[in-house]
Amino acid sequence: MTDIMVEQAVIDFILTNKKDYRVSTSCSGPVVVPTEMKAPKESDLQIKVGDFILYISRVQARYISKVTADMLDPSRYLSCSYY
Template identity: 75%
Template sequence: MSQIEVDQEVIDFILKNDQDYRVSTSCSGPVVVPITIKAPKTTDLQIKVGNHILYISRVQARYISCVTPDMLDEMRYRTCPAF
């Protein structure tokens, strides 16, 4: 598994919202959600973003090379029955 990059817009979003996030699997693909919605697992990859951590699920880490702004679409996880 290669190093996963984080787009600057995602970094800015995490810093602005002042909390930890997780890249998780939703019914429409990878999504960045607060850890209050989807708790991190011990198997997650961890990327330091300022004073926060971006957790990336082991499943998603196999398929993504960059965490991009399109993964921030909150409506995807609000309307998905899996969350």
């Protein structure tokens, strides 16, 4: 569960935007969102990306082996009525 890889496109995205992100659950599956949108939890895994942190929810960490560029797609969370 702690050996989750991060695609270079996601690393580049985080470094370009200069902020922390979190892999969270949406109605369309795992999604990478800014921590301003979905605050990290104490139970999250943390992956250092330059000066920033990519948090991964414990729920998602059970099911994913890689954080991929398709998880950056805002339609994955904008289409959910509860966001």
